[in-house]
Amino acid sequence: YYGGVKRYQWASIPLSLHGSVVLANGKTVDIAIGEEPDQPVFVVPDLLPHLWRKSQAKRKAPDVMKGEDMNILVASRPVDDEKAKEKVKLAVLDHLNRKYGMVEEDFVSAEIEAVPSGPARDVGIDRSMIGSYGQDDRVCAYTSLEAIMGIKTPERTALALFVDKEEIGSDSNTGIKSRFFQNFVGDLLALSDPDYADSALRRALARSKCLSSDVNAGINPSFKEVHEAQNAALIGRGIVITKFTGSGGKYTANDASAEFVGEIRNMLNKAKVPWQYGALGKVDEGGGGTIAKHLAELDMDVIDAGTALISMHSPFEISSKVDVWSTYRAFEEFFKIR
Known part of the structure; x- marks a missing residue:
């Protein structure tokens, strides 16, 4: 498995x-x-x-x-x-x-x-939710792809990066720990300056801004005790912004700066995109990580942002259509950022 x-x-x-x-x-x-x-x-x-x-x-x-x-x-x-x-x-x-x-x-x-086996289905008598396997993390991959394909020529270089193996540590040459991303950015630099210095690549990465698009846990009404209610996501409330991940007090986590969190918050508010803040469970309950910490090692500003799910990692995960739409809108606005 x-x-x-x-x-x-x-x-x-x-x-x-x-x-x-x-x-x-x-x-x-x-x-x-x-x-x-x-x-x-x-x-x-x-x-x-x-x-x-x-x-x-x-x-x-x-x-x-x-x-x-x-x-x-x-x-x-x-x-x-x-x-x-x-x-x-x-x-x-x-x-x-x-x-x-x-x-x-x-x-x-x-x-x-x-x-x-089987297609995605509408969930609920009001058809407000989506049920299917693999929404972690196809729901964020889908919204990222739709967002970047829909924008016109951006003022700054925009990139949607899709990587493998996140669930098992991001290892191998298809995971974010590989050198593919750095090599790709280096190839872009070489188009304008074939003799660019390595320091130019490092500066380009350090000046970049990134949304690590991954899902978060929505409160399951049957198991509310594993969440800290004041810092937990609810389905139907918009994209979830997560400043830090990890477990046991941010261990093995990315921790976005307050300045970058403020920039993303203001971007969403200005565009009237529904959003909420959410952490993955109580601080000592468990936790989890994303690729954000690996991208932060390149000195760029990174924050986790994605759709809240119920029954994550199960054969039938549940998302809200409102949240999928707001995730798409958030990514669309981010790709336009100046």
């Missing part, structure tokens, strides 16, 4: 498979199974309650479904060959070979994810 999830939430729900496979001949094949009405779905089968009392029922919640229990049910029909061993496995491999040209070894060079 990937990142911080409650594993038990993933049992006995329809799953779809998405990803890509690099075959032995170097060809890349994309796979998407389980989203269309005429396609099959997959499932992690759970234990029936009739037989769980002495085993699963005695486990604490984090271990109700252990990582090794999350086996996906893929097929059950065997090949018609009495001499064959692992008949169901051979049937699956035969299907994959005919459909995608795959052989078993190709799984080594594959990235295939099992995710909840």
